[in-house]
Amino acid sequence: MxxxxxxxxxxxxxxxxxxxxxxxxxxxxxxxxxEIMRRDEGMMTDTGAVMVDTSAFTGRxxxxxxxxxxxxxxxxxxxxxxxxxxxxxxxxxxxxxxxxxxxxxxxxxxxxxxxxxxxxxxxxxxxxxxxxxxxxxxxxxxxxxxxxxxxxxxxxxxxxxxxxxxxxxxxxxxxxxxxxxxxxxxxxxxxxxxxxxxxxxxxxxxxxxxxxxxxxVLSMHCSANIGEKGDTAVFFGLSGTGKTTLSADPNRKLIGDDEHGWTDTSIFNFEGGCYAKVVNLTREKEPEIWDAIKFGAILENTRFFDDTRTVNFEDTRVTENTRVSYPLDHIKNAAQPSIGDVPKNIFFLTCDAYGVLPPISKLDPGQAMFHFISGYTAKVAGTEMGITEPQATFSACFGAAFLPLHPTKYAKILGEKMKNTDVNVWLVNTGWTGGAYGVGSRMKLKYTRAMITAALEGQLENVEYVKHDVFGVEMPKECPGVPSELLLPINTWENKTEYNKMANLLANKFNKNFEKYSDFADEEILSGAPKSDEALEKV
Structure with a gap:
């Protein structure tokens, strides 16, 4: 040595x-x-990756x-x-x-x-x-x-x-x-x-x-990719909203999957690698991650099939938060260097288990700042002990745990950059349609991909939009590859009165969550809040 x-x-x-x-x-x-082998810190897998345990702590x-x-x-x-x-x-x-x-x-x-x-x-x-x-x-x-x-x-x-x-x-x-x-x-x-x-x-x-x-510089907890024409897209979203899946596009190069900065002229990755969840990983679901698990990669808290060195990704006896770390050059379509132009499109991904939010909608600057600070998604029954119905979850700027500054600081920089660039901000619901969890159904991934592709390719620029009565966001009435009845969520519910009640319920949750930020927010940010009283009038 x-x-x-x-x-x-x-x-x-x-x-x-x-x-x-x-x-x-x-x-x-x-x-x-x-050194890892000499010190007995890990074991080799049959793909060349090393497998280690993180002891008592399997998460932050x-x-x-x-x-x-x-x-x-x-x-x-x-x-x-x-x-x-x-x-x-x-x-x-x-x-x-x-x-x-x-x-x-x-x-x-x-x-x-x-x-x-x-x-x-x-x-x-x-x-x-x-x-x-x-x-x-x-x-x-x-x-x-x-x-x-x-x-x-x-x-x-x-x-x-x-x-x-x-x-x-x-x-x-x-x-x-x-x-x-x-x-x-x-x-x-x-x-x-x-x-x-x-x-x-x-x-x-x-x-x-x-x-x-x-x-x-706006620091962001997000993924980012770049198209063949140099157009950059940014994806925000909490766990379970599809951030990693939807940003992994074979037709676009990956800038990074988690941490980025937005300057006056660029989007740049903070990292040199990826840190991905691997629970239930298959080549069919996530081919980029599967193929990246080779020499140099580190698997955390996974287990082998008996009498082999083959990883069983369905084995969660240690934790469901099994992960892999690998350098960016393990990804075939990674951008090198991991820098792109300022974004043309920003996507806020949410899994709305209440079935209220549109599958895709366009936000103005005030709404973008409000939803950015809110960082909304919803947990559903069965995901955690004690959850028997949809539960709203909010994490400021889609990453509250990592924010040393007040969330409005980041939101105001986002608003300034939106005004200085020709960027579209989209709210994308990867959750439920036709009713809340237990009644409606999960939005099909192929439809979500079609909507994001349409936004990236400018196919939603010249279509007709209608404003949501409660959330005020602009909803396209048509989108290539997506049934038009899915685009306006109220039309997917059999009982329109129940939809309005649920929309009001969710809007109140948004506004209640935002109370802790309201004293620091300016009028433009506050203008992006949903108007729950309008829903009450309709019930």
């Missing part, structure tokens, strides 16, 4: 208190595979994330349940304990960029105690070339030690695991959790702070 490291870089680690006998610096995937622990509240962050961060405050003194105490733990440990260190656009890149140094998590960083961030590495000076440092835990009572935190973000010292600490997504989302939160605040 080689002992890696440039002396000046080792000195950099010493300067932040890390003193280790063995530092493996910027190892290649092949070298990290050797958002309630155990804290942001240091100091002079810099006190008046800029959106404090509350999403961004819980921790004092600089407590951070320093945990940091000191973590540094002591790392003394003389074997460490894997790598350097990478967050952001494909060089103008807005964040230089990050990752310090890992596990080789497979260092491979995860190789996959999920953009790797500098040899020349860039020689002069690399990190702007942010992530230290991740899954084995390191603290006494929560001593430090006034919930549990022994933690994710701490210090925006003044430019350090993220992750301890007690083996879930590598904490690293990825920690840096995403940092980008969500600096880009809008310092650069006027």
């Amino acid at each position: 080689r002992q890696d490291g440039i002396r000046s870089k080792i000195s950099d680690l010493y300067s932040i208190g890390i003193k280790s006998a063995k530092v493996h610096w910027n190892y290649t995937p092949a070298e990290l595979y050797e 622990a958002p309630k155990d994330k804290y942001v240091v509240k100091d002079e810099k962050s006190e008046n800029t961060v959106w404090w509350g349940e999403i961004n819980q405050a921790i004092s600089p003194e407590t951070f320093d105490e945990i940091y000191d304990e973590m540094i002591k733990y790392l003394y003389n440990k074997e460490l894997y260190v790598r350097e990478g960029y967050a952001g494909a656009d060089p103008k807005y890149q964040l230089k990050v140094r990752f310090v890992n105690t596990q080789a497979w998590q260092n491979l995860f960083c190789f996959n999920m961030f953009i790797n500098p070339n040899r020349e860039e590495l020689e002069s690399f000076e990190p702007e942010f440092t992530v230290i991740d030690a899954p084995e390191f835990i603290v006494d929560p009572k001593r430090f006034g935190i919930r549990h022994s695991n933690f994710a701490l973000v210090n925006l003044t010292k430019n350090i993220i600490l992750v301890g007690g959790s083996g879930y590598a997504g904490e690293i990825k989302k920690g840096i995403f939160s940092v980008m969500n702070y600096h880009l809008p605040e310092d650069k006027g």
Whole structure:
């Protein structure tokens, strides 16, 4: 095993208190595979991917994330349940304990960029105690070339030690695991959790702070692709709305599947890879993801078929949140570099289990900002314990857990960019039609694809539109490849009075959810709210 490291870089680690006998610096995937096997951190699958377990944590622990509240962050961060405050003194105490733990440990260190656009890149140094998590960083961030590495000076440092835990009572935190973000010292600490997504989302939160605040760039939790004519499309949507499926188009190149920035001239991916769910994965459903699971990819918390090294993607004995991490170049139609022009079309995807929202509708700037802040979808009976009827779910900007700033900050930048560009914003309901869940039926994927294709190809520009009575959105009366009766949701319900009651019910849920943002919203954003009283008059 080689002992890696440039002396000046080792000195950099010493300067932040890390003193280790063995530092493996910027190892290649092949070298990290050797380390993973040597340390018994994972197993090889028959496709060449490596399979690992993330131990007790099979997902993020958002309630155990804290942001240091100091002079810099006190008046800029959106404090509350999403961004819980921790004092600089407590951070320093945990940091000191973590540094002591790392003394003389074997460490894997790598350097990478967050952001494909060089103008807005964040230089990050990752310090890992596990080789497979260092491979995860190789996959999920953009790797500098040899020349860039020689002069690399990190702007942010992530230290991740899954084995390191603290006494929560001593430090006034919930549990022994933690994710701490210090925006003044430019350090993220992750301890007690083996879930590598904490690293990825920690840096995403940092980008969500600096880009809008310092650069006027809209940071977005979305996927993006680009057509043959250079037209960029952006897809927002919470889990279960079809964001990954609908953005994976064989006729368009994938810019990225999760995190992007919108500048005055471009859309750019923050990441160098994809982090996809693989529960019940098949080649027929998701061929791009299936074929990407090869040497260099990391499968998390999956299991083999008995007596084989073949992964059984239906096996959820560990978790339903089984995932794979792989670099973008594992995707045949990935855009290189992962940058596109400013978007021509934006799609807000929602799975409306109430059967109220149109399958596709066009939004004006006020409506776009309102729906962006709302971030709506609905859970249905059977998805979680205790859910027996449709349940509205709202996540600000389709990613509230990663927003250091108030949601209206991002919404206002979205509104400004809409006004400065010729962009269409569409609300797409991939959920129910003809009635709510239990009565109606799920919108067919072929119809949703046809509507998105029609929007992308400009086929909805010259058709007649009608305004929704409650939500005020513009609904096309015709769309190629889609039965016209599906386009106006009230027409798919047998009982029109019941539809209006349900529309009013959903509108009230939207408006109730928005109350916590209303004091920070301007008149244009508020104008995008549904008018539930109109529905009441019709009942």
